[in-house]
Amino acid sequence: xSMKKTTLDLWxxxxxxxxxxxxxxxxxxxxxFSAFETAKTYTIQAxxxxxxxxxxxAPVKSAGVVVGRVVDIRFxxxxxxxxxxxxxxxxxxxxxDTSAAIMTSGLLGEQYVALDAGGxxxxxxxxxxxxxxxxxxxxxxxxGKFLFNKAEExxxxxxxxxxxx
Amino acid sequence: xxxxxxxxxxxxxxxxxxxxWRLGLATRFFFLTLLYSGTCFRxxxxxxxxxxxxxxxxxxxxxxxxxxxxMVLGLQGYExxxxxxxxxxxxxxxxxxxxxxxxxxxxxxLFASRAGSAMTAEIGLMKATEQISALEMMAVDPIxxxxxxxxxxxxISMPLLxxxxxxxxxxxxxxVGVVLIGVDEGAFWSQMQxxxxxxDDILNGVIKSAVFGGVVTVIALYEGYDAPPTAEGVxxxxxxxxxxxxxxxxxxxxxxxxxxxxxxS
Numbered sequence: 001x002s003m004k005k006t007t008l009d010l011w012x013x014x015x016x017x018x019x020x021x022x023x024x025x026x027x028x029x030x031x032x033f034s035a036f037e038t039a040k041t042y043t044i045q046a047x048x049x050x051x052x053x054x055x056x057x058a059p060v061k062s063a064g065v066v067v068g069r070v071v072d073i074r075f076x077x078x079x080x081x082x083x084x085x086x087x088x089x090x091x092x093x094x095x096x097d098t099s100a101a102i103m104t105s106g107l108l109g110e111q112y113v114a115l116d117a118g119g120x121x122x123x124x125x126x127x128x129x130x131x132x133x134x135x136x137x138x139x140x141x142x143x144g145k146f147l148f149n150k151a152e153e154x155x156x157x158x159x160x161x162x163x164x165x
Numbered sequence: 166x167x168x169x170x171x172x173x174x175x176x177x178x179x180x181x182x183x184x185x186w187r188l189g190l191a192t193r194f195f196f197l198t199l200l201y202s203g204t205c206f207r208x209x210x211x212x213x214x215x216x217x218x219x220x221x222x223x224x225x226x227x228x229x230x231x232x233x234x235x236m237v238l239g240l241q242g243y244e245x246x247x248x249x250x251x252x253x254x255x256x257x258x259x260x261x262x263x264x265x266x267x268x269x270x271x272x273x274x275l276f277a278s279r280a281g282s283a284m285t286a287e288i289g290l291m292k293a294t295e296q297i298s299a300l301e302m303m304a305v306d307p308i309x310x311x312x313x314x315x316x317x318x319x320x321i322s323m324p325l326l327x328x329x330x331x332x333x334x335x336x337x338x339x340x341v342g343v344v345l346i347g348v349d350e351g352a353f354w355s356q357m358q359x360x361x362x363x364x365d366d367i368l369n370g371v372i373k374s375a376v377f378g379g380v381v382t383v384i385a386l387y388e389g390y391d392a393p394p395t396a397e398g399v400x401x402x403x404x405x406x407x408x409x410x411x412x413x414x415x416x417x418x419x420x421x422x423x424x425x426x427x428x429x430s
Contacts, residue, residue, distance in 0.1 A: 005210075012213050015221045019325025022332035023371070029354070030260050030335060031363040059359075 040090040042126040043071065046100040046113070047081040052136025054102055054111045060086045062115040067092040070113060086113060095120035099132035111136060191387045198316050198383070201309035205317050211310075215318025219280040219382075223326060226275055231330035234267060235259060235337025242338070243346055252348050256357035259338030264361060264370045265426070268331035270418050273377035276323060277410040281385035284315055285406040288389025289399035297390075312390065316382045323378025324371045331370065369425045376421060377414050384410040 048054075051073060060068040068088035076083050088094070097118030104111050118132075205212050242258040288311065291297050300307045335357075342348045361367065385406045392402035 008214060008217050011221045012216050015216065015224060015322075016325060018224075019220075019328055022325070022328040023367075025332050026264060026328060026335075026367050027363055030264065030357055031361040031367050 041068070041087045042090050042124075043085055043087050044124055044126075044128050044130060045083055045085050046130040046133050047076065047079065047083050048100075048102060048133050048135040049081060050135035050138060051082045051084060052102055052104075052111055052138060054084065054113070054136065058110060058112050060088060060113045060115060062092070062094070062117065067115065084113065093123045094118075096122045096124055096128065097132065098124065098130060099134070100130045101134040102136040104136075187391075190391070191383065194312075194387045194390065195383050197308050198313050198386070201306055202313045202317065204306075204309040205313050211314035212317050212321070215314045216322050218283070219276075219315070219318045220322030220326060223276055223279045223322070224329070226279055227272055227326045227330050228333050230271065230275060231268075231333030232337040234271060234330075235263065235334030235339075236341045238262060238267075238334065239338035239341030239346075243342055243348065252342075252346075253352035253356055255338070255342045255348050256353035256355075257360040259342070260335055260357045260361050261366065263331045263334040263338075264366050266418070266422070268334065269327045269370050269374040269377060270414060272327040272330040273323065273374060273381060273414045274411055276319075276326060276378070277381045277385070277414065278407050280319065280322075281381045281406050281410050282403045284319075284382065284385040285389040285392070285403045286399060288312075288315075288386060289392035289394075289402050292390065292392065293394035293396075293399060295394075312386050315386055316379070319382030319385075320375055320378045323381070324374045327370065327374035327377075365426075369421075373418065373421050373425075376417060380413050380417055381410045384413060 054070065054073065056070055056073055058070045059066045060070060068086050070084055071087045072083075072085040074083050075081075084100075086100075094115060095118040097120040099116045099118065101114045101116065102111055103114045124130075238259045239255065242255050243252055246252045246254055246258065288297075291311065297307045297311070300310060339353065343350045343353050388402040388406045388409075389399075392398045
């Protein structure tokens with residue numbers, strides 16, 4: 001209790017300033033600061049046959065640039081497809097015949113939606129649905145197809161060999 | 166035989182009744198503290214003094230342990246990620262584990278043992294030396310004058326300490342990962358920024374640590390206030406503070422995490 005009031009105030013001031021500085025460091029340098037993003041967005045939908053491991057909040061990229069995020073994924077009971085809702089920044093405009101595909105960044109990386117702009121004059125607006133989509137590539141299906149093709153090749157080869165003599 | 170069983174059951178029952186009783190008293194104590202908090206805001210200097218003894222004096226231990234926890238995370242994370250060839254994700258690993266869990270939880274555990282035990286001992290001794298009764302005699306409410314400023318000091322200090330812990334930890338991870346081992350600096354920071362969300366991760370960490378600060382100080386103050394006014398009573402109360410507030414931090418962490426991160430990413 002021998003400490004003077006002004007010294008105590010100084011130390012508490014330093015502590016609070018350092019703590020707030022650390023928070024600011026976390027927000028600006030470590031985080032992406034999305035809470036203060038006031039930029040306007042619009043939402044579009046796309047139906048995919050298979051979304052693989054796509055998750056909510058996955059990035060939506062076009063030409064490799066993040067233009068939005070996946071905000072909702074649900075299952076359509078009538079078409080048996082996955083309906084993916086994406087929120088795009090309103091500064092990014094895409095033609096109505098834009099196609100969407102689910103891609104993987106790296107071999108084991110996260111999955112994202114890739115938009116490929118089309119050539120239409122009309123631009124997508126809030127609530128529109130993309131017509132051309134390509135679902136995720138499922139590794140098991142790919143391997144299955146590959147094996148099936150190999151087997152088919154082998155079968156054809158054997159027939160040819162059998163018919164040759 | 167039956168007698169023995171009855172005795173055991175009786176002891177068990179007494180324990181349960183006693184702990185429910187204490188839990189109720191502690192809850193009542195908490196609401197009383199909130200009720201008498203008005204003085205703190207009329208005389209902020211009382212709170213500032215408590216921020217000094219709870220926050221500023223805990224700074225060294227928080228900063229040093231934060232740095233070392235981050236450095237260990239950097240080393241261990243690199244070892245594991247390297248086997249998958251994705252050591253660029255080291256920034257994500259260090260930042261997310263610190264901001265979401267380790268920052269608030271470890272800082273709160275250190276806070277409980279550094280500041281919580283001191284609070285219990287202080288209040289317990291104030292009671293043993295009849296300073297609390299003296300306050301009551303002078304018509305000063307001890308809860309408003311002694312307890313509430315300490316509570317708010319803890320609630321305000323804890324998020325700042327946790328933020329400093331996380332920031333130091335990320336710096337430690339950077340030191341080991343980028344400076345020492347040589348992970349690419351750009352990938353370290355950019356992947357971290359892409360993965361850490363301000364509201365989902367950082368703000369939730371701040372809320373967590375404020376709750377932990379409240380839990381620790383309420384337990385510490387209640388144990389001190391409730392301690393028998395003897396040397397042994399105060400020593401036991403101090404031990405109980407550290408044990409039960411550590412358990413309470415971990416239990417609350419589970420509850421808060423299951424609400425905050427359910428279904429997120």
